[in-house]
Amino acid sequence: MPPIYRIHPGIGVARLGNSPDSFYIGPQQRAELPTECDALGNPIYSPDGMTVQRVASFKDAEGRIRRQAARFEVWVYDDESPGGRPLKRGDRIEGGGNAGALVDIQWRVWLANKKASWYQFKQLSGEHGYGSDHPLRNAAITDPKARQRLIIDPGPRSVDGTTRRRASFDRDGGENYSPTFPPPLVPCSIDTLGDLLTDNDGRLLVLGGHGNSGSYLFDEFGQPRIDNYANNDGWFDDTSDGPVMARLVMYSELVSAVRFIDVEAPSWVICAYPRFVPEVLDIVTMEDVVDDMAVTQFAERTDIYGKDGTFNDPPYIPPTDTDALIHWRAGRLRWNPSFKPWFYRDIWTILFRPDQFTYLCNILGQSNYPHNYSTRGTFDPYKLGVPPQIFWPGVRKCEARCMQRHHDGELFVETLGPLYMVLQKQIENELKEKGAPLPAAGVLTDDMSARLQRALQKFANAIGKPKKAEAFDDYLERWRKASDEPDHAAERQKLEQSVTEIIDEIGLGLSVELKFNLRRLTDEHLRKHLIGKLLDDCRATCIASNTDDPYRDLRLFLFSLLRKPGEENDFFLDGKPSSRVHNLPLMPLLCGDNPISNTLPSKFLRLTELQYYVLRQWAGGNFYNEALEGWPAPNPWWPYSDAPPASGRALDAGALSNVLGGSFCPGGEIGWVMRNPAIWRQPYRIKADPNFYVFGQTAAQANQNKGRIPEIDYSTYTTDALSLTSNFDIGLQPGDLTKSMSVPWQSDFNECSTQPIDITYEEWNKINPDAPVDSLMQREQRVWETLWWPAHRPMQAFQQTAAGNWTFLDWTPGVPQTAAGDLKMVTEWWRLPFIIRNPAYDFTTTKPTSSPPATPPPYMAVERTRR
Numbered sequence: 001m002p003p004i005y006r007i008h009p010g011i012g013v014a015r016l017g018n019s020p021d022s023f024y025i026g027p028q029q030r031a032e033l034p035t036e037c038d039a040l041g042n043p044i045y046s047p048d049g050m051t052v053q054r055v056a057s058f059k060d061a062e063g064r065i066r067r068q069a070a071r072f073e074v075w076v077y078d079d080e081s082p083g084g085r086p087l088k089r090g091d092r093i094e095g096g097g098n099a100g101a102l103v104d105i106q107w108r109v110w111l112a113n114k115k116a117s118w119y120q121f122k123q124l125s126g127e128h129g130y131g132s133d134h135p136l137r138n139a140a141i142t143d144p145k146a147r148q149r150l151i152i153d154p155g156p157r158s159v160d161g162t163t164r165r166r167a168s169f170d171r172d173g174g175e176n177y178s179p180t181f182p183p184p185l186v187p188c189s190i191d192t193l194g195d196l197l198t199d200n201d202g203r204l205l206v207l208g209g210h211g212n213s214g215s216y217l218f219d220e221f222g223q224p225r226i227d228n229y230a231n232n233d234g235w236f237d238d239t240s241d242g243p244v245m246a247r248l249v250m251y252s253e254l255v256s257a258v259r260f261i262d263v264e265a266p267s268w269v270i271c272a273y274p275r276f277v278p279e280v281l282d283i284v285t286m287e288d289v290v291d292d293m294a295v296t297q298f299a300e301r302t303d304i305y306g307k308d309g310t311f312n313d314p315p316y317i318p319p320t321d322t323d324a325l326i327h328w329r330a331g332r333l334r335w336n337p338s339f340k341p342w343f344y345r346d347i348w349t350i351l352f353r354p355d356q357f358t359y360l361c362n363i364l365g366q367s368n369y370p371h372n373y374s375t376r377g378t379f380d381p382y383k384l385g386v387p388p389q390i391f392w393p394g395v396r397k398c399e400a401r402c403m404q405r406h407h408d409g410e411l412f413v414e415t416l417g418p419l420y421m422v423l424q425k426q427i428e429n430e431l432k433e434k435g436a437p438l439p440a441a442g443v444l445t446d447d448m449s450a451r452l453q454r455a456l457q458k459f460a461n462a463i464g465k466p467k468k469a470e471a472f473d474d475y476l477e478r479w480r481k482a483s484d485e486p487d488h489a490a491e492r493q494k495l496e497q498s499v500t501e502i503i504d505e506i507g508l509g510l511s512v513e514l515k516f517n518l519r520r521l522t523d524e525h526l527r528k529h530l531i532g533k534l535l536d537d538c539r540a541t542c543i544a545s546n547t548d549d550p551y552r553d554l555r556l557f558l559f560s561l562l563r564k565p566g567e568e569n570d571f572f573l574d575g576k577p578s579s580r581v582h583n584l585p586l587m588p589l590l591c592g593d594n595p596i597s598n599t600l601p602s603k604f605l606r607l608t609e610l611q612y613y614v615l616r617q618w619a620g621g622n623f624y625n626e627a628l629e630g631w632p633a634p635n636p637w638w639p640y641s642d643a644p645p646a647s648g649r650a651l652d653a654g655a656l657s658n659v660l661g662g663s664f665c666p667g668g669e670i671g672w673v674m675r676n677p678a679i680w681r682q683p684y685r686i687k688a689d690p691n692f693y694v695f696g697q698t699a700a701q702a703n704q705n706k707g708r709i710p711e712i713d714y715s716t717y718t719t720d721a722l723s724l725t726s727n728f729d730i731g732l733q734p735g736d737l738t739k740s741m742s743v744p745w746q747s748d749f750n751e752c753s754t755q756p757i758d759i760t761y762e763e764w765n766k767i768n769p770d771a772p773v774d775s776l777m778q779r780e781q782r783v784w785e786t787l788w789w790p791a792h793r794p795m796q797a798f799q800q801t802a803a804g805n806w807t808f809l810d811w812t813p814g815v816p817q818t819a820a821g822d823l824k825m826v827t828e829w830w831r832l833p834f835i836i837r838n839p840a841y842d843f844t845t846t847k848p849t850s851s852p853p854a855t856p857p858p859y860m861a862v863e864r865t866r867r
Contacts, residue, residue: 003078003094005087007246007267008648009655010684012070013669014194014208014271016239018830019064023207024055026068030287030349030640030657031279033836034068040165041069041199058274058834063865065830067194069205070269070655074105074246075648084648089161089202093250095261096699100252103162106260106711107204108247110156110692111169111193111240111271112735115743116182117150117724121230121666123594124602126740127676137743138233144724151722151735152236154179154193156692158711160249161202169193169240182236185214186224187827193240194271204246208271209238213744213826226822229751230666230742237744241270241670242734243686243693249707260702266693268686270737272669273745275658277835280356280791280859283588284608286659289674292608294683299328304336304613311336319682335613343385343625344633347618350611351379351558352639354588359859360835361787361795362808378558381636387628388549388621398542399472402535406479407465409456411538412529413449419521420444423514430510443518448502455498456529462491472539480532492530499526549621559619561587563606568592571604571759571784591663591788593672594765595757601765603757604786605662638843652684660792666741666748668792673740678728689731691720746829747822750815752788753795759784797835797861806857811835833864 013026025035025043033054036044044053059065075084076093087093091102119126120135141147155177157167170192171181182190188211195207215224217234226232243266252259294300302314306328317324341347405411420443427443439445463482466475482488503522507515528534563570563586572583586604593602607615617623626633634641645651660668664675673679681687695702695711702711722733742748758765760781769778787795794811801807815821815828837843841858 001079003076005248005261005263006075006648007072007244007263008075008651010267010652011656012072012206012267012269013655013659014070014206014269015068015274016208016211016271017065017067017274018210019060019066022060023067023069025071027278027658028645028651028654030654031281033278041197041205057863059863059865065274067207069207072204072244072267074263093248093261096259098252098254098259100250100259102248103251104160104249105202106158106160106247106249108156108158108245108695109196109206109242110734111154111242112722113152113193113240114735114739115741116236117147118739121740121742123597123665124600127672137231147724148721149180152181152190152193153722157196159196159198161198165198167196183216185216185236186218188212188214190236190238193238206269208240211830213237213746226747226819229748232743232747235743239271239738239745240735241268241737243688244269245693245695247695247699258707260699262699265681265685266688270669273749276832277360277791277794279837281353282660282789282791283353283590284605284661285657286661286674287653287657288608288611289661290656290683292610293675293677295610297677298683299325300683304339306333307331308334339617340622340624341614341617343623344639346614347623348381348636349639350615351384355379357790359798359857360790378554383551383554385625386551387623387625388547390543391546394546395542399539402538402542403466403472403475406535407460409453411534412456413452415534416525417442417444419525423517426514427510430514434509436509443506448506451502452499455495459491459495462488476532476535483530552621555619559615562612562615563587563604565606565609568602568604568606569762589786591755591786593664595755596765598764598766601763603765635844660789663788668789670737671740673737679732687731689733692733744826746825749793750822750825751817752793753817755786755788756783757786794835798857798859799861806855831865833861835859835861
């Protein structure tokens with residue numbers, strides 16, 4: 001195969017910090033601590049030279065938060081490594097008719113912030129397009145040229161691994177571009193969106209801004225102020241996003257000159273707020289969202305989701321073939337009922353997450369206690385991970401009896417009698433009217449049963465009896481094949497005729513309608529006999545009677561609590577008072593995409609369809625336990641891998657596993673735009689507007705110039721300004737992923753703590769019992785205080801006092817969840833502590849934890865910067 005060059009991760013995540021120079025490298029795996037590095041971005045290794053050092057301090061010596069760098073590298077996919085491998089200097093590469101050694105990598109990045117120029121965030125309004133009456137942010141600014149100035153656009157920057165290893169996205173760094181930055185702001189002006197640098201291996205590191213937010217309306221009385229969690233005119237912040245492109249530089253022996261090769265497509269980077277709880281995953285992560293979209297929209301796993309009958313030979317549909325995907329999605333798609341997920345890899349990594357939240361908040365702590373892995377909890381992996389155990393010797397004996405009874409006609413007759421029960425009362429009434437009683441044996445008498453068996457045996461003898469020690473599947477296949485062969489057509493016709501005659505005798509004296517129904521039921525039953533369906537059913541009974549499943553009820557109980565697709569506005573289900581889950585809150589009990597307004601309400605979070613499907617298979621007992629199978633299994637008390645990602649796709653997934661995947665109101669780092677398949681080139685790779693990611697000079701021009709003209713000199717040829725609209729057909733521009741998020745980010749971050757959700761009525765978030773006065777509505781009104789996303793914005797945390805005692809204290813003391821608190825968060829965010837795993841806690845414990853949490857607690861707050 002011709003080599004393909006790709007950047008990984010497909011979407012990298014940089015995070016803000018107010019430390020001017022200190023930074024670290026972002027995590028590459030789920031719930032992983034970041035990697036320590038030197039000033040050039042080179043990872044620092046432990047004394048063994050093999051293991052990278054994890055960050056021990058998230059703040060610098062002055063107590064300021066260090067920035068997190070998003071690191072990118074180029075991978076090659078070729079005959080030598082079909083699954084891909086990272087490129088290194090000196091590796092042989094080829095392309096454009098040339099081949100040679102890789103000597104350098106050029107990188108081009110364009111960051112922007114479009115928040116102030118975009119539409120106001122109004123919950124789910126806009127996810128499927130904005131109406132003409134949807135309000136804009138800073139709507140008082142109407143001139144298009146003036147609105148263009150609302151975009152923070154430093155322009156593109158380029159670096160390489162040799163001569164130009166650093167660049168800055170500052171207002172003074174646009175020597176070949178005309179940047180746009182806001183005027184002086186209060187409390188914090190914005191002069192940069194971040195920096196670029198390359199490490200000694202030529203990998204790219206993108207650093208975001210410094211967490212500065214401010215308003216230009218500070219000269220008015222009462223300003224600056226924050227009035228809304230998402231939309232605040234006059235405000236800017238220094239979050240950003242944009243495309244990341246790479247060009248390979250090789251020395252070609254064929255022409256004794258350098259030659260250039262562009263990678264297949266760009267990656268993307270988002271620069272967001274700090275991840276204060278890096279080792280606790282959200283119930284739904286952005287990895288979960290993208291994986292769900294990959295399966296349901298891009299046909300990535302047609303072995304588990306697709307058209308019925310194709311699961312054993314799943315079709316391949318290229319993710320870039322839009323027409324084929326539209327045709328596939330228009331079909332009747334379903335989830336594969338036979339798929340078996342792995343417990344520790346697929347299932348436990350979901351079930352493990354809820355209990356971690358109990359160390360980040362005390363809201364509903366008492367009612368949440370059963371949903372943990374305490375000694376009295378329901379989340380014990382040693383129970384939940386036990387699949388049904390089947391006694392196969394018993395099944396084989398039972399199968400042998402099924403084959404013999406099938407051959408003798410007993411199975412047909414025994415299962416036919418119950419079918420007639422649906423007609424028995426009508427037959428009895430008709431016979432009674434005519435003075436003829438129904439036989440004591442029912443509709444199917446012993447004599448008729450014997451005659452049916454003889455007819456069935458005669459046909460079965462023509463096919464052949466079960467052979468000694470013949471496997472069930474072999475007999476079933478032989479039966480199905482023979483019963484449908486032309487050689488047995490005469491015997492099959494005789495059987496059908498004999499059965500019809502016997503049934504017609506049963507119907508003597510009955511109405512035409514009852515005779516027809518008797519024959520219809522019998523003919524359908526005979527068809528099941530001939531195609532082997534009765535045999536299959538008999539085997540299922542054999543398996544069920546030889547199966548031990550001691551924890552089935554526990555699995556079904558937990559699964560029945562999960563909120564299904566379409567139940568986002570249901571607090572609980574009250575239809576079955578006898579049910580174990582009657583009037584219990586559905587899970588996850590977290591805020592949804594819109595628990596605020598009455599327009600498109602979506603009160604509570606639910607799992608993705610893929611997550612729900614995996615847990616449905618588990619609840620039904622269709623799963624593997626790696627430990628019981630003798631396969632490698634992780635520590636259940638820390639189920640996430642510590643090994644470096646083994647593939648480019650693993651890098652893609654790892655980067656997004658630490659990004660919030662819901663609730664999108666507007667969300668954490670990025671919002672509901674990520675659910676739209678139109679923005680994706682393929683899963684984990686954004687469709688980018690070529691006008692804003694391609695190098696200023698093409699690879700062919702660079703070849704012609706022999707690399708003597710720096711790429712930065714070509715950025716002056718950028719003619720298109722960043723758009724004030726979106727065009728998903730062309731692709732995303734810098735700033736398009738984050739432009740719907742709150743401005744400033746600190747306002748939503750502060751207020752996404754808890755939300756009082758009105759659960760009085762399913763379709764309303766707001767009711768008004770005061771207009772008109774309705775005391776009955778007021779007395780019946782019910783409100784539930786619900787968490788937003790505690791793994792990103794905790795409420796409380798364990799902190800150790802000077803005396804060594806552990807106390808559960810507020811995470812943001814002195815910063816209320818009010819407009820005044822939002823304004824204070826703009827300048828106080830960097831003082832907040834990080835919450836990490838407690839090194840004094842034993843995470844290798846092989847038994848459920850005690851309840852309440854043990855001392856020392858598993859998670860603790862560190863590095864609070866005090867005044």
